[in-house]
Each structure stands twice: as structure tokens, then as C-alpha cells.
Amino acid sequence: RSVCVSASTPLDSARLRISPSTCSLAACRRRAAMTLGESHEIHKKVVVHPIVLLSAVDHYNRVAKNTKKRVVGMLLGEHVKGVLDVTNSYAVPFEEDERDPNIWFLDHSFHETMFSMFKKVNAREKLVGWYSTGPKIRPGDLHIDQLVRRYTPHPVMVIIDVKPKELGIPTEAYHAVEEILEGKQQQWTFKHIPSEIGALEAEEVGVEHLLRDVKDMTISTLANQVAQKLGALKGLAARLSEVDAYLQNVLSGRMPVNHRIIYQLQDVFNLLPNLNIEQLIKAFAVKTNDMMLAVYLSSVIRAVVALHTLINNKLENKEKEQLKDAVDK
Numbered sequence: 001r002s003v004c005v006s007a008s009t010p011l012d013s014a015r016l017r018i019s020p021s022t023c024s025l026a027a028c029r030r031r032a033a034m035t036l037g038e039s040h041e042i043h044k045k046v047v048v049h050p051i052v053l054l055s056a057v058d059h060y061n062r063v064a065k066n067t068k069k070r071v072v073g074m075l076l077g078e079h080v081k082g083v084l085d086v087t088n089s090y091a092v093p094f095e096e097d098e099r100d101p102n103i104w105f106l107d108h109s110f111h112e113t114m115f116s117m118f119k120k121v122n123a124r125e126k127l128v129g130w131y132s133t134g135p136k137i138r139p140g141d142l143h144i145d146q147l148v149r150r151y152t153p154h155p156v157m158v159i160i161d162v163k164p165k166e167l168g169i170p171t172e173a174y175h176a177v178e179e180i181l182e183g184k185q186q187q188w189t190f191k192h193i194p195s196e197i198g199a200l201e202a203e204e205v206g207v208e209h210l211l212r213d214v215k216d217m218t219i220s221t222l223a224n225q226v227a228q229k230l231g232a233l234k235g236l237a238a239r240l241s242e243v244d245a246y247l248q249n250v251l252s253g254r255m256p257v258n259h260r261i262i263y264q265l266q267d268v269f270n271l272l273p274n275l276n277i278e279q280l281i282k283a284f285a286v287k288t289n290d291m292m293l294a295v296y297l298s299s300v301i302r303a304v305v306a307l308h309t310l311i312n313n314k315l316e317n318k319e320k321e322q323l324k325d326a327v328d329k
Helices: 027-040 050-062 109-123 141-148 202-213 221-252 260-271 276-329
Strands: 001-004 017-019 045-048 072-080 084-092 094-096 105-107 126-132 155-161 171-179 187-191 195-197
Touching: 017 126, 045 155, 045 171, 050 072, 050 084, 050 155, 050 202, 072 109, 084 109, 084 126, 084 155, 105 141, 141 171, 141 187, 171 195
Parallel strands: 045 084, 045 195, 126 155
Antiparallel strands: 001 017, 072 084, 072 126, 094 105, 155 171, 171 187
16 A cells, blocks of 8 residues: 655545555555565664654754654654664654544655755765654554655664653654455554664763753762662563563463563573572571671771861861950950
8 A cells, every 4th residue: 555645635534544555466466575574574673863853853842842742853863783773853744633543744755855965965864764652552653654764664663652650761763564364454563673872972071061950969879879879670570560461461361471571571581580599598688798898897987087177177176266265365
């Protein structure tokens, strides 16, 4: 099927029109081979760079801040050995009807102009997909993906949560695949791709400079490390809650069993230490006692130093008072 959305059509009349595409038997076979052979493992991992996150947040703050709307833009980058590096992005005018998800407007003429200008600056950056501030997948996303597919054969969709409520990576990556179900027509659906945040050395330096204005420099390094550990533990607790909810849904029959997920959970459980072994219990106790001893000694030393500073301060004040009395006499 081919997707046609006019960039010059106003929002009320920019209704998605899907018409069957005519192709020869050879072309259909080539398309089927491409779908079956390349749709699997096209992108093993998506690495989102900080400049993309900053651009998406700036785009949202300029266009849809304090609203329920989302913003959409294009992603640029390069594909190397199964890893997709998303290194740049730009905003695209986008509107959609909140009552009807099939009515939306995306200015692809603006996109073509912007992409041609970006190509002059850096020819290595190719169009690799598009982003949305979601924060979840919406019904019209498959239609938008079909439109982007006109410019790149295997686009990725990255959902960037500009207002995350949970700890963790604020990005989710997907790519559309064509599924064939028994007794049903072929349909497109989104498949999840592992994503992470990565940066070049120059980007890391720039991010550090930006964070200097955000972080409180009066807080010690130890306090920052403790805050990071606490954040990591909260993220782990959230992931464990998701695992528990998934298993409960499987047991109740609300979700089908995914053997790949079950195998991965079994691998996680196999890596957990057996706390019933006496030697391991003793080793944990010794390690904990050593750590608590270091904490106790540091607390005692801090108290002694504080008392020493207090005594010195009192002695200095007493000497100053004596000198003042001697001068007055």
C-alpha cells in the first residue's frame, strides 16, 4: 500500500488516503524477499547522541510546552555493523487531530529542504528515521512511518520522553515490520530495538559544561555518588516491578507466553548468588563488617575534627578578647 499525505492540504482535510499499489509479479517477489530477509535484525542496536536529545527537548519547549501535543522530527546518522548511530536531528512542522488519529499533517516539503541543507554540511549523515515525543506509540505512527519510508527503506522510530516520570533511559526505539498471521491479512507492526545513550569525546565535554550550570557544585562528590546509586536502585526496582507485572499477566492469561523473555529471566536468576551457602554468608558478613567499620571510623574522625575545630575557635576568640581588654586598659 502507498501512503499519500499532501503537505499543502490544511489540517481538516489532510486525511490519510491509502490506495493499493500496483506492481509486477517480479517486483512483488523482490519486495517480499526484502521484507522477509531484511526486516529481521536490520538494526541490532540504536545509539542516540546527546545533541539529538537536546534538539528534541528544545523543539518541544518551543512548540508544545504545557500542552498535550507532541512534536515530530527527522533523525540523521549512519549505520555501522548493525549499530545505528543517531548523531543529529531537525524539527519538522507536524499537526494532528486529537479526536481522529488518522488526520494528521507533516510538511514533507520542509523536510526535503532541511535534509538537502544538512547534506551539504555533512554528507555522511543519512536519513535514518524519525522521532516523536510520544510518550507512547500512537495509532497514526504506522502511517507516519510509511511516509518516512519513502525517503529511507528501513526507518527507525525513536520515542523521546521529554518529561520522564521514571528513572532510566528516556528513549525507546522501534522499527516497523510486516507480520503474516494465519488466516489474516499482512499487517505492519512496530518491533522494539535496544537503545542506549552514547556520545563522542567532544560531545561528552560539551555535556559536562552544560551540566555545570545544572549541578549544585557545593554538594560533595560522595553525595553525588550516593545519589547516583540511589537512582540506579530505583531504576532496578522499577524494572523488577515490570517483570512482576508481566509474569502476573502471563499467569492470568491476559498475555501470551514469550519464551525468549522467559529464557532471559531464567538467565538472570541463574546469575543470582546462592545465599544459603555457609561460606558465602560468612564472606558477606565479613565484607559488611569491614565496610561498617570504615563508616564508623570516618564518623568518629569527623566528630573529633569538629571538636578540635570548636576548641581552636574558642581559644582564638578568648585570645582576641584578652588583646582587646589589654588595649582598652
